[in-house]
Amino acid sequence: MPSLKEIVAKETADLLDQRQRLSVRELAMKFEKGLKTATLLSNEVKWRQAALLERDILLKNLKNVLESMRSQVAGKHRDEIEESLSMVDVLAIHLSKREDELLQQKAEVTKIATSLKLASEDARRIVEEERSNVQIEIEIARAAVQRVQQIVKEQEADPQINGKQDEDELKEKFQEARRVKMLHCPSKAMDIENEIQVLREQFAEKSSNCVHLLKEIELHQRHKENDVPSYELEGLESLGSMLRIVTKNDGCVDLSKFTIQWFCFQPKENKKEIISGAIKQAYAPEPHDVGWYLQAEINYRGEIAVVKTSGPIDPAAGLVDYVETLVRNPETEYNVVVLRVNGIKQPTDSIHILSIGKLRMRLAKGKTVTAKEFYSSSMQLCGVRGGGDAAPQAIYWQPRKDLSLVLGFETTRERNSAIMLARRYAIDCNIILAGPGDKTQW
Numbered sequence: 001m002p003s004l005k006e007i008v009a010k011e012t013a014d015l016l017d018q019r020q021r022l023s024v025r026e027l028a029m030k031f032e033k034g035l036k037t038a039t040l041l042s043n044e045v046k047w048r049q050a051a052l053l054e055r056d057i058l059l060k061n062l063k064n065v066l067e068s069m070r071s072q073v074a075g076k077h078r079d080e081i082e083e084s085l086s087m088v089d090v091l092a093i094h095l096s097k098r099e100d101e102l103l104q105q106k107a108e109v110t111k112i113a114t115s116l117k118l119a120s121e122d123a124r125r126i127v128e129e130e131r132s133n134v135q136i137e138i139e140i141a142r143a144a145v146q147r148v149q150q151i152v153k154e155q156e157a158d159p160q161i162n163g164k165q166d167e168d169e170l171k172e173k174f175q176e177a178r179r180v181k182m183l184h185c186p187s188k189a190m191d192i193e194n195e196i197q198v199l200r201e202q203f204a205e206k207s208s209n210c211v212h213l214l215k216e217i218e219l220h221q222r223h224k225e226n227d228v229p230s231y232e233l234e235g236l237e238s239l240g241s242m243l244r245i246v247t248k249n250d251g252c253v254d255l256s257k258f259t260i261q262w263f264c265f266q267p268k269e270n271k272k273e274i275i276s277g278a279i280k281q282a283y284a285p286e287p288h289d290v291g292w293y294l295q296a297e298i299n300y301r302g303e304i305a306v307v308k309t310s311g312p313i314d315p316a317a318g319l320v321d322y323v324e325t326l327v328r329n330p331e332t333e334y335n336v337v338v339l340r341v342n343g344i345k346q347p348t349d350s351i352h353i354l355s356i357g358k359l360r361m362r363l364a365k366g367k368t369v370t371a372k373e374f375y376s377s378s379m380q381l382c383g384v385r386g387g388g389d390a391a392p393q394a395i396y397w398q399p400r401k402d403l404s405l406v407l408g409f410e411t412t413r414e415r416n417s418a419i420m421l422a423r424r425y426a427i428d429c430n431i432i433l434a435g436p437g438d439k440t441q442w
Contacts, residue, residue: 039113063088200317204236207314211237214310231298231307238314239290240412242392244282245298245307255281259299262385264292265308276437277385284391286383287420288434290315316416323420331357332421334414338363338370339394340406354407356418358425361399363407373399375426375433380404381419382435395419396435 066085215232235243245255262278265271272295275283285294295308326332334354338346352370355362361379362372373379380398384391384406392412398404409415426433 203317207236207238211310231305233294233296233307233309237294237309237311239285239287239316239319239416240392242282242284242389243294243309245296255298257300261297261299263295263297264289265295266292273439274437275385276435280386282388282391283385284383285313287319287416287423288382289313316413319413319416319420322413323417323424326417326421327424331355332418334409334418336363336407336409338405339390339408340404342404348408352407354418356422356425359429361397361422363399363405371399371403371405375422375429375431377431379426379431379433380436381422381426381433382438383415383419385435398436 063085066081066088069081230248231245232248233243234246235241237243245260247255260279260281262275262283264273264275283294283296291312293309293312295306298305298307332355334356336352336354337348338350338352339348340346350365352363352365355364360372360374363370364372378398378401380396382396384394384396388394390408393410393415394406394408395415395418396404396406409418423433
């Protein structure tokens with residue numbers, strides 16, 4: 001049962017609503033009463049005006065009679081007639097003032113009557129509108145009651161079918177909720193991510209062991225041929241890693257004094273291409289090197305030693321799918337650091353935004369735009385082909401002939417995806433993006 005306070009509040013609200021509806025009707029009745037009163041007052045003013053006209057005629061006749069008598073009498077009676085004439089004049093003045101007041105009252109009464117008439121008409125119109133609105137609400141309520149009665153009759157006529165339909169709908173909703181819960185279960189997602197991380201670690205370890213075994217086999221074969229190499233490559237042979245030339249016999253040899261050149265080649269096709277600018281002891285593979293063997297030639301005083309990878313460069317896990325996801329966006333933004341501008345080293349404390357779009361690339365910091373160029377034949381883009389620990393996360397970009405930049409990314413995944421994304425958009429514009437000195441098929 002509702003509390004006493006709620007009952008009182010509900011009844012009060014109903015009474016206020018009823019009073020608001022009745023107040024319009026009462027207002028109309030009051031306006032009608034006021035109109036009747038104003039009409040009576042107007043009639044009374046008319047009667048008083050007629051009486052004043054009669055008084056004016058009587059006073060004029062009386063004054064004429066007194067003036068005719070004044071010429072006929074003398075002595076004391078003449079003085080009384082003079083006094084009567086003065087009293088008649090005073091009375092005429094008083095009556096004229098009274099007539100002016102009555103005219104003002106008539107004007108005010110007429111004005112009040114007009115306003116009351118207009119208000120009465122407005123009140124009648126409001127009452128009619130309220131009556132029509134109430135009639136519409138009553139019709140809507142009746143239709144709603146009829147619909148409810150029809151639904152109740154249908155449910156009473158066939159309750160089993162409705163119950164079965166409701167049960168089937170509930171089962172479907174439960175199954176859908178269970179499926180959504182299983183898809184979005186955070187614990188299972190974490191387990192899958194952990195399994196993927198473990199598999200990646202195992203794959204990296206097995207790849208390293210495989211490379212090590214292949215190198216041992218190659219050393220064993222060379223040892224049989226009495227041709228023991230002096231150098232070897234250190235690092236994972238996959239995209240996102242760093243390959244470094246190290247010495248086998250003497251670790252104190254300074255390779256910076258040697259002439260080094262990196263190549264990519266295909267043994268089966270007997271195809272070999274120079275990697276322009278890759279003349280350092282270390283080299284970070286870029287997406288173009290995936291599927292190719294890498295080889296470094298060390299020249300010291302005319303003697304050339306060759307080191308090469310045991311197999312082709314492996315792609316980074318999930319990178320292709322990641323780039324396919326980015327292609328659906330009209331533009332992709334990366335947080336980068338400008339390391340060099342036209343070969344001059346820059347402070348690394350300012351972060352820029354590199355935007356790679358379908359038609360152009362843009363580098364900016366806030367509202368300051370450093371470079372904004374459409375894809376063209378003069379534009380160059382590749383990975384940094386030099387030493388340094390930041391090489392796997394850096395790219396070389398020449399937007400135009402008078403400007404060259406070295407940009408550092410947050411991760412190797414972002415660096416490689418940026419190179420792949422820009423080259424794909426450029427190909428759509430019939431442009432090949434490559435490094436300085438690279439040979440292109442166009």
